[in-house]
Amino acid sequence: MGNEGNLPMRKFVYLAGPIEGCSNHEINRWRQKCYVGFTDHITGVNPYRAERDADDPEARKRIIMKNYMDTKSCDLVLAYLPKEINARRPSYGTTFEIAWGYSMQKPVVIVSDDVRVHDHPLMDLSGALFWDLEEAIDYINVLLEPYDAHSTFPYDFKTPAVVN
Numbered sequence: 461m462g463n464e465g466n467l468p469m470r471k472f473v474y475l476a477g478p479i480e481g482c483s484n485h486e487i488n489r490w491r492q493k494c495y496v497g498f499t500d501h502i503t504g505v506n507p508y509r510a511e512r513d514a515d516d517p518e519a520r521k522r523i524i525m526k527n528y529m530d531t532k533s534c535d536l537v538l539a540y541l542p543k544e545i546n547a548r549r550p551s552y553g554t555t556f557e558i559a560w561g562y563s564m565q566k567p568v569v570i571v572s573d574d575v576r577v578h579d580h581p582l583m584d585l586s587g588a589l590f591w592d593l594e595e596a597i598d599y600i601n602v603l604l605e606p607y608d609a610h611s612t613f614p615y616d617f618k619t620p621a622v623v624n
Contacts, residue, residue: 537561
């Protein structure tokens with residue numbers, strides 16, 4: 461099955477970031493910036509979509525399993541670790557998602573305004589580490605840019621080659 465109509469292949473970015481102990485605004489504000497900033501062929505995957513009822517052990521297991529499967533299905537992991545939230549509570553789930561992405565050989569892009577995050581050895585696992593979310597979004601847009609068959613390979617296969 462080919463790429464019908466030469467539409468760019470859809471890419472998926474897992475949006476890892478603090479959820480536990482955060483307000484809806486803190487959970488969704490940065491993710492909304494990603495949705496708006498990503499190019500049309502990139503879809504951000506929000507892990508919060510199924511975490512409304514996380515009070516019982518079975519729901520927690522389901523959430524972890526869903527987040528693992530989403531990380532596995534996505535093309536890239538974008539992890540957001542803001543200093544203000546890190547100061548209140550470390551984001552253990554986000555740390556797992558960074559490690560999952562790395563172990564699955566996915567590109568991992570980390571954004572934080574916290575020097576402690578930038579200095580942590582775990583950050584050596586990231587493909588890219590940014591202080592600013594908008595810079596990371598721009599980086600991801602370039603990294604996941606669709607191939608343009610006309611500009612990536614200069615040879616025209618429709619024209620027979622002349623062999624001497």
